[in-house]
Amino acid sequence: MHLFGILLRLAWRNLWRNHRRTIIMLGAIGVGVWAMIFMTALTRGMVDQMITDSIGVLPGHVQMHHPDYRDDPSISNRVSISDAALNEKFDDADFEAWASRVRVPAVITSERESRGVTLLGVDPAAERDISFFDYDEVEGRFLESASDQGIVIGKRLAETLETEIGKRIVLMSQDPENDIADRGFRIVGLYSANTKAIEQAYAYIGKTTAQKMLRVDDATTEVVFLGEDYRNVEPVYEAVTSAVDDTVLVQRWFDIDTYLGTMLGVMDGFVLVWVVVIFLALSFGLVNTLVMAVFERVREIGLMLALGMKPASILGQILIESMFLLALGLAVGNFLAWATIVPLQDGIDISVVAEGMEMWGASSMLYPKLYASDMILASGVVLLLGFLASLSPAWRASRYEPVEAITKV
Amino acid sequence: MSAVRCVNLCKTYRQGDQDIKALDHVSIEIDEGDFVCLSAPSGGGKTTLLNAIGGLDIPDSGEVYVAGGRIDNLSKGELADLRLKQIGFVFQAYNLIPVLTARENVEFVMQVQGVPSAERRDKSNAILKEVGLEGLETRRPGEMSGGQQQRVAVARAIASRPALVLADEPTANLDSKTADELMELFTQLNKHHNTTFVIATHDQRVMTYAGRLIRMLDGRIVDDIDQRAA
Amino acid sequence: MNLVFRLAWRNLWRHPRRTWLTTGAMVFSNILLVFMMSLQFGMYSLMIDNSLQIFTGHMQVQAPGYKDDQKMRQIVPDIVPLANEIRDELKSERVAARGWAFALASSEDRSFGIGVYGVEPEFEARVSNIPGLVSSGRYLTENNAAEIVIGTVLARNLRVEIGDELTLLGSGVDGSFAAAVVDIVGIFESGVTDIDRNIAEIPLGIFQDTFFMEGAGHQIVVVVDALDVVPEVQASVRSVLPVSSNLVVPDWDEMMPGLKQAIQADIGSSFFMYFILVVLVSFSVLNTQLMSVLERTREFGIVMALGLRPGKLGRLVLLETAMMGLIGTVLGAAAGAILTSWFTTNGLAFPGMDEMAAQFNLPARMFPQINLLTLLAGPAIVFMFTMLAAIYPAVRLRWQNPVDAMRVA
Structure with missing residues (x-):
């Protein structure tokens, strides 16, 4: 020394x-x-x-789908576990948030224009912490319940469709029998996002309303889970995988969006x-x-x-x-x-x-x-x-x- | 037992395309407590001999013993230990480490040896006093005169009480008064502590202080006079 | 050689070691600069080319507002004759007319909302690389054949193959119901999921019939040979437009503002990095030259005492620096050129690049583009900063008093 x-x-x-x-x-x-x-x-x-x-738009750190859903995102490829069974499985689980939703491609038509959108049937109460926008900042209002009869779309999409809050649009998709399932909705709210592309992409309706429109009882196509930190999704991933069998496909955010x-x-x-x-x-x-x-x-x-x-x-x-x-x-x-x-x-x-x-x-x-x-x-x-x-x-x-x-x- | 014994030392340097015999079959024996001057003109081999004794240089052939132990076959590490523990050095110039104060320079060898700090401090204070540098302990080499610097070097050389002190032209950069003072210091230390001194020099006045004067020329000992007898 | 030299x-x-270490820093930075700039500019031109070649082209003739809204009624009337006129005016075949409509494409058991382009089969391949990307089947050939080519993802989602029929449902330019049945003759794969999922092409003739276009279309795409002739060609195209029409000719930057900005953002961040590199080299030079001046203080003192002006010595120091800088510049540029040309022929790939590249329509292997600018810009700047760094040591000499200088041991 x-x-x-x-x-x-x-x-x-x-x-x-x-x-x-x-x-x-x-x-x-x-x-x-x-x-x-x-x-x-x-x-x-x-x-x-x-x-x-x-991840906010994806959304969630971990998602669960029907194994064929990625290649064929249609209502035919539903999550095989019923919504009620999902509630039983995950309601007490230690996630930041989780939600099951109906997510299918659809066509939205106003009096003047039509566009392709992703239809999201959501339960507003369950998605509050998952959603990429703040419900309170939605122009007009966001959906109030899973059985809300209104629709919320992006500001940009409303411009493209030349429509506005209070006006009606028609949403068209397919039911499991491949028959056209369509319904008119009154626009109740417009959300904003960071990019125009996102404002064009999603249309929100109530989950139960969506299930009725698509004639699928209480089935959903997507279940999303949010953990504490996107860098550490393994606990959430493991918790979800261990609770389900291989009739569903569980993926982490980086499996879904490989670019990210x-x-x-x-x-x-x-x-x-x-x-x-x-x-x-x-x-x-x-x-x-x-x-x-x-x-x-x-x-x-x-x-x-x-x-x-x-x-x-x-x-x-x-x-x-x-x-x-x-x-x-x-x-x-x-x-x-x-x-x-x-x-x-x-x-x-x-x-x-x-x-x-x-x-x-x-x-x-x-x-x-x-x-x-x-x-x-x-x-x-x-x-x-x-x-x-x-x-x-x-x-x-x-x-x-x-x-x-x-x-x- | 003799302090230093050299047997048949040879050492050749190459300079340009010329071989220079710095040591040519040199054998000497120096007793404990001797005060020896090695004198030779420049290039006469005195520094080489001094370095061989100090384990700084390995001779081409021959044997060197210091305090009875053979040193010419030691490893570099063992030689470093030998220099650290048994030999004190005073060089012609650049004797001190510029970033250390006088006291720190004196303590340097002891510190590398691992002497506890309290003991180091006592010893260094005593020795600095002995060499007449009281009050200059915290000066750095740059803030001292040449004579003062050489005194610090001497203090360092004897601080750990080595049996043997080797000095190479210690007075070369000093004026005559300072040189005399330094030589007085050497003789005193030689007497008081019975330390063996080997000094290489070509300064006539330095030689007068020596108990024994060894003259070298072209790597050979040409004269070995016991001046005390004379 | 001159004595001063x-x-x-x-x-x-x-101090050869010191000189080499200092030039080493320059060489290192120069190699990096040459390589990175070549890579960057290679990448940018690819980004632009590839992004524009898919659909956009270098400029388009459109109705005002069309580029933002893409509405059915924002038409270019009599589009085919107009396209012919432009071809004549430009003496170029790389001009093609298109229509675009949103439609619901239905196969036997799936429906998706897609964008349908009506294209001139004869000219489309000259303005877009989609025809060349048909991976199975063939591209459209006849202007009036009821045929369609679709993307791979859409084909998978619709569960169709070549030879199957697709029904297109939409609304015509007048808002009336529009429908057509077309045969799938080709499937293309661009690698960009959005395009492969959302785009289909049918012949312009069929398009105009189906959507009641009455000879109109939505865009005339013009492709030119180099970006810098765009304004010139834009002017020629404008001169052909009917005086009474209010048609506009946006260039690629107006249509895809993101592209230029993405490049600007990238240039901004890389220039920050380059600047830091150059600054670090300057520090190195400053250090070396200051040391070299300080250790020669005594020497300089002597020559100044002999009557040499400090300014001359300052110039000597600058000359030394310039020599060192020149060595660094030449060696760095040469080594950079060798390294870069190797990659120019062999390409560069790194893990994860596929996904990154796909996002920007780039190939998975990048080829740097070396030219005089990318080769010399970096080394020239390094040389300039090298000289700047030597100013302080050189000027410092002027404050030197010869006697003080000589006293320094």
């Missing part, structure tokens, strides 16, 4: 011997680390938002690549600094060796110096990142490229997310790779022959 |  003490002292004092060089290096490391964390926080914020939004699932993985990869690239750009300066530091101190190193200090201690001394430099730089960088991200956490308005962000699947507000784990990852990578990069100059320093080093002019 | 060159190689 005595030895370690003197090594720490030597490393620390040597670090400040050439304070200009050290400060420049600290600046470089600080900027680099700041960029690593800042960029990561933006990316995380974007992906988080994307996934949360998409991949996006998450790709972004994790991108974060790591970015951190490593920045580090590599820094490493040249770091190694350079160490090489210069060693070069300037050849005689001292020779002296210490001559006095009986072991080469390993010289190696350690240079490595400690490098670690000090990196640790200080990391402190600067992490602080800068924190100081710049926290004021931005209320969101950065990027609506100038809103439609472009929509293409990426992201929204027009960017909420940077500063995760401790990302700061630790960046710092860990910098320390680890920094240690490796310092090995070469440190090793060279420890290999000096004392006699030659001490007499070097 | 020789001096600068020799000074540069006093």
